[in-house]
Amino acid sequence: MGKHGKPSGKSAHDAPGSVVRARPLPVRSAVRLRRPVDIWHKPALSALVALAIPDLTLYALGRLDLILYTSAGAMCALYAHGLPYAARARTLPWVVLGMVASLGVALTAASLIASTALLVVCASLVAAAHKMVCDATRIGPPGNVILTFITASAFFVPQHLGQLPLHLALAFGTGVLAWLVCMAPALIRPQGPERIVVARALEAAAGLLRTEAGTGGAAPAGVAHARHAAAAAVNAAWHTLFLVPARTPDTAAARAGLERLLVRAESASGSTGLARGVAAPGAPYAAGFAGAEAERLGGWARELRGGRPLPEVALSAAQAEELAGVAAEAWGPRRPGPGHPRGVRAVLARLAPGAPLLPIGARVAVGCVLAGWASMAVGVGHPYWAVVTAASIYQANTTLSWQRALQRTLGNLLGLLLYTALLPLIHLGPLAMIALALACQLGAEATITRNYWLGSVWVTPMALLLTEFGSQVPATTLIADRWLDTVVGAAVGLACCVLVTNRRAADRIEVALERVAAAEAVASPLLREGAATGVDEAREIGWARDRLAGCLVELREAVEVAAGEWWQRAVPEERIVHAEQRGHRALAGLVRRLTAPALAA
Template sequence: MSDPVSPATVPHDLRAAVRVRPADAAWAFAFRAGLAVAVPLVVLIASGHTAWAGVATFGAFTALYGRDEPYRRRAVIVAFSAAGLVASVVMGTLAALAPHPEIVGVAVIALIGGAATLLCNRYRVGPPAGLMFAFAAAVASALPATASSVPRNAALTAAAAAVAWLIVMSGALVAPDAPRRLAVARALRAAAALHTAPAGPPGLQARQQAALAVDRAWRAVAAGRWAAAGASAGPGDELRAEEILVAHAENELSGVHGRSAEVAAELRALAARVGPRGPIPRLRATPAENARIAERRLGASLLRDLPTPGPGTPRRPLWPAAARVAFGALIAGAAAGVLVHVTGLSHPYWAAVSAVAVLQTASLRLSTQKAIQRAGGTIVGLLLAGLVVSIPGGPWMMVAGIVLLQVVAELLVIRNYGLAMLAITPLALLVGELGHQTPPLDLIGDRLVQTVLGSLLGLAAALLVRNRAANRYLAEAVTAVEIGTDALRRDPADPMLEARRLALLVATLREAYDVAAGEPGLQPEITARVLEAEKSARDSLAVLTHPNKAA
């Protein structure tokens, strides 16, 4: 595979950067995010504490995490995100008290950005991952502060985060099964999209995305089955219907249906009928689908019951991504600081935050696409920002603008990050300016220069800090799956233990390929080897489930 930023692949990255993805269930999440921001802002401004509103906003950003997770996992993710945002604001406020807050602030942004990226990757916390923690620390480090600001800012952030947690979890009272059903519908849509997938690398990427969607759906249904253990027959019947739908999608992924236009239309129609509430479409499972369901149930239970990964499980490399973020924030912040002294610009932390944003991706190729989106979206977004920041009306107009822009940003970000920057750019300006005013032209000029600088230097950091461990991790994962498959087929003394390990290794292999596919140096033949190793492993697990079935 050629280098992701070589001239031959730049057009592909440009096309990927401007592609608008379909979105579902966006309005509910966007509304929750807007409400979480609105509540603390309205309370503080109504009570006459406008200067405190900007800090409280960062607690409200807790609502941006755990977007589509099942409610039990979402509760944990959002709670820990809230704690992280409080810690980030405290560290940023302490940086503002330092003798040289600009220098210390950049170091804090780099430290928090790297640490948050490491932890988010470790515990598989999705977007916006480490970005909001770095943003919170950055703005807090730029605000005027005294010793009393530290406990006050911590309390404001924590209170807003608590409100956001309640808002995010409120959906469990109305549609507790909605996240699981959404995962099932997405698996069906992703499988249907394979009908029009192009040949070559884009087609392989589409298949990879479909495989990930199917895997997420299986995990969601398995979690629902564990939660419903001991419940009435109703939930069990519903979960069985969902399992059949996911098996139907996986058959299309495997090519069993032939990927015809008729089957793709059927899958899309089924997805449209899987709503957050109401009846689930009922299909009669084929023998192959029954076998697949039994295999997936076994694999899910094996992964759940596995006490330790075992000595043969490759370890996921977490440090390269964290090092990229920390290094990118440092060099972007340092360059912006020099630029401030030379040209008189301000807001150097924007460059550091832009670098962190560009590097919140799984691979170098995705960082390239995100740099294009952030720089391009910011340039266009500043035209809108110029209008927004110059509108008269005082703090209440700013609150209305922040809430509206937050909703719009969340509606757009899952479709295209560059489009979302049209709303994120003025949103960031308004949040940073709550409680104090900067001339609009100065503000826009600072944002343009610092964002472009940060995006370019963030991409440079991605090029300099190469994730060479990604290809090694993939090679180790493929080999481990092949060895695990062979061990299970040799009639081991403890077949269930070997099956547990193999189920974990298959999940590890899929994850390793997702990262390595976006890094340079991946050999084309490794894809065929990955697919063959995964198929052989699942065949072996199916034989364990159905001993009379041929391998």
């Protein structure tokens, strides 16, 4: 249990914040349905097309036994749909190469290693690598799950070395197809992804305005949540716009219009809270004006989502100078401030010794190995599903992992019932099996953002159908093995999650608090002057604002991760509240230096 695995009883002389608390694990919130993600149909349709073309081709050739290898590349179509097309074009090849490399490791091991126990170890180490790399790169949904699902399956497929070139070529070829499918919408709506992310920022800012106007200036938990959501949405939108090149006048004009809308959203979210003292007297928002501004921001968001022309937005002179001056540089409209690692350096920093991802990687490796071995002990000959189940439940903290384990178990059980109900259709022949697999893929993407258990209901029969293509296994055996693997994988994986504590979760809060304090110290001298004048000063204020906003988002994420560890030091709540209040007050001040008097327009 490590240094935090001590009895919770402490003497009065112990250091503050060192008390260890055991937190309850929720059940009701784990199964509650949410609203679906706004772009769920994009990865769903992309994967459907990328899977259908090779599946039907293999059916025509009579080689459905190769469907696992074509699925490996086609499944890459699920990734990078939140990125602008230029960044997506660069990111998806890395996903495809990662998938092909992982598949190559798995097939080579399957060819050379006869011991099932050793194959479980290899699959578990690859699953841990998938988890850490996907989290470090922040690739987004579906994360490590698809990579681990395909790779873990391949570890237990009969194979010899002479087959590897063909199988890897199939995976690479369908990966190229997935790239083409994911890039095709750029021909119709080339600014679609950045329009959506800016629309989300506008909607979050409008939600914050409505929340604060409805509370009469109080600061309940709902306002804090809305403020964090607005800051995170604006921060994510700026990072997305960083990735948009402006190689032609048309693309530059489109990006500039989105920048102006995002500045307006940031102005709204940074200038709220007048009644609480977050904004100084004279700030542009009065209580009666908040509703009108929220309606305006919501209307702009609807125009962006509907593909209509960008609306005209009024900006202050300082904002216009910042955007006009910095847009002339090669970095784009809002260059990240100095000292912020980007690209490969940022990924390596997240994987460095002492990084918070390392305990999660250890959990995945240990949990998958033990789950696979336990599955073997109960008589499952190919325990890859136990490895996949254990790998899929590991989230940022114990509470989220518990919820995922519960969701996975419930979803797989219902999925097995669905598969049993579909057996008469499955027996109609290969073409019916292909149609059902594609339907299940579409159903999984349509429902998984509402709740993971609901998506798992569709994922389970799709996975079983892929198994059916490669080898004929009696349905009763297949269902029994899958159920045993699910229960064993979830139980053992969750036990390892509880036992292998993330001792760095509380330390991450301390680091985040220090970063917020440092960012606030940089911002303080800039708050003592009036409205920004000149491009250089506007750029400096913009950097300080970006740095402080990013640090506040990181602090809130660190708090949520630590709060979800069931056995962890007490969170320094007073320090966190104080730091967030001071940070948002400073952020509002920086925004006012750039926005006044734009919002009066």
